[in-house]
Amino acid sequence: IEEGRDDELLLYLEDVHHADIAEIINELELDQATYIIKLLDSTKTSEALMELEEDVRERILDNLSAKEIAEELENMDTDDAADIISELSEERKQEVIGQIIDEEHAEHIVELLRYDEDSAGGLMAKELVKVNENWSVTGCMAEMRAQAENVTRVHSIYVVDDKNKLKGRLSLKDLLTASSKANISDVYIENVDYVNVHTDGEEVARIMRKYDLEAIPVVDEMGRLVGRITVDDIMDFMREEAERDYQMAAGISEDVEADDSILHLTRARLPWLVLALFGGFISVTVLGTFDTAMQEHGALFFFVPLIAAMAGNVGVQSSAIVLQGLANKSLRGSLFNRLIKEVLLSLLNGFALAILLILGGIFFLGLDFWFGLTVSVSLVAVIIIASLIGTFVPIVLDKWGIDPAMATGPFITTSNDIFGILIYFTIAKVILGF
């Protein structure tokens, strides 16, 4: 298909949705992909570019001149254009922005680049339909038709005053049914949800989900309307957030996919493994200090993986529940009450497991009573301490303004392994005496 028959190819791709074109391009070789991007008309390529996988897009952009990229950006919404520009090198960024012919569009993009990627400012687009509260309904209709051309889908019409401050919103239906002599200030709805440019993306998602909004206006520090966020952008953001949290919990520190290069995957995975290795060194040292137990109570060492695994699992469970509570803002009550609750929960779980352990240990493994008691008591103690660490650490990190998601997965398992082993052998020393 590739060589020569441009007409047929164009005819075929004309009917294909840009998201599907993006999937096709993802599968192609670089030169073929660049060829198709250049061949297609600009609106469609711009849309397809947005949907490409990041690494594929990066390589295609490297093959395009600054002028060609600028042309693509002209056809994009400002938020998408800003996302793409932010992937370029500093030098290239300036070059591309300089090539954008529509000055207003360029200005908007530059403005969006200033905001943090995960804030409302970084998520919003400049394209929106707004009207002044002092306009008449008739004048407004004409103005709106002009504005609507730049906006793919009109979700809501926002009403502002002379200083561009957000006053309310207007539905298309209200406008159509209003008397044409009325002023906008008579018909608009004052009650409008909005977010600030600095509002965190997760908070924006929570508000839009809570009130089932399809778009939300964004205002700056002075209450001036500067952009709007649509539900499809928030859906993409939510999905990325969920993947990031999941990967963080699994000990993967960069955003990777199964099909990324081995080097990229190593960079994402190795740091956590190094952390686990150093944790391992500490547990080796801890165990080394109890080597006097090896002569008489060597079997104690057989239970080390059991204790460590239990400490790790309990810690991850506790931290996962707290993390989700923090993310949903559904954590109520004081830290103290929460820790008390974790202790009660751990006692319940711990006793159930200890009974299983004693029964299993005495009947199947043939342990003596004191030995079984040692392991059981340690198990209950370890579970309590592990769940307290799992609850306490994310809450404290969150209070200090550090992302509490750091304190999950490998971090919690590694530290709980060490504490678990330390507690286990200390209790053993007290009960068995060595």
Added chain:
Amino acid sequence: IEEGRDDELLLYLEDVHHADIAEIINELELDQATYIIKLLDSTKTSEALMELEEDVRERILDNLSAKEIAEELENMDTDDAADIISELSEERKQEVIGQIIDEEHAEHIVELLRYDEDSAGGLMAKELVKVNENWSVTGCMAEMRAQAENVTRVHSIYVVDDKNKLKGRLSLKDLLTASSKANISDVYIENVDYVNVHTDGEEVARIMRKYDLEAIPVVDEMGRLVGRITVDDIMDFMREEAERDYQMAAGISEDVEADDSILHLTRARLPWLVLALFGGFISVTVLGTFDTAMQEHGALFFFVPLIAAMAGNVGVQSSAIVLQGLANKSLRGSLFNRLIKEVLLSLLNGFALAILLILGGIFFLGLDFWFGLTVSVSLVAVIIIASLIGTFVPIVLDKWGIDPAMATGPFITTSNDIFGILIYFTIAKVILGF
């Protein structure tokens, strides 16, 4: 506020969004909550009911008569009503459905109850605006106005033939600009994305996200239009899925929140801990068979937690990446190639860690060469095996039609602990000989 002054309370709540009312009710005592629900007018309570936390809603519904519940349901969209009914006991379900006055509404709810909760059929609502392809534009406008009353927000108008088969869609704009003499069949857009009632919810989310849709029509096995799914329902679904996956990875088997009761939390957490305990028993047994090593090479046992932790971490990393690839359908290429890639990746990670281990072991822990070699070789071997298990198990489960998310977190860590220890001591036996 609560006692007596109903008027003031009503006046105050009138201006409050139903999602905020739900938050207030979540905080109240049961009898106060029931009181407010009965006090408010029905549209608002129905909407607030939907937004309540599940356990609060359950208790409030227990306090309402079947007739009162039926009245609330009449004001809800069919999908929300079906969700609420499905939470009731079998007996109560029939009683409530019998009390719904609007027969068509009741029929729709019963139809929705038939579908699996996580399928397109379970997510869809019956409320939609549809027109027949043979109608004229004028007749259509009148009919549409009537239909639109039942629908909160019109996302798209769907076009069907005489047999109710989905033919295409129509935008409001097209309809307004079309000549009033034209037939619908002349103006509708044939190209429409749709899903089948049995399509999995995750697949629906993927399609809506890919094409940035705000609503998608649902058809039955015969291509007949039976409902539509809106983007806000899909957002809720996505969030629940993400939470479920995250909790599954952390070893929590039921949907719980930090504020749930201790018993509920125990039920969600204990099963995985029992699994880990049994895994622990196996590792005790495995270690027991190598007890001859304790005399001469006791220090081998000090490295058990390090090896086990590494096996667990690597396994979770591999399985998390594969699981996300499966969920996004972005996994390409054969299983064989994927396993080869994991081996290469593990070799890279393994050697980097082995070098760190030898350096750390010899300089800081003062190990002899053969001992250091044993631990390092084991580390590389364990990392390779652990990553293969982490990759292989989810892919195979997925092929067998079992939810691959089962094979993550505690399951992978526990089995990898055991395999890791077995490999470690086997290699030690070969190198050190005991």
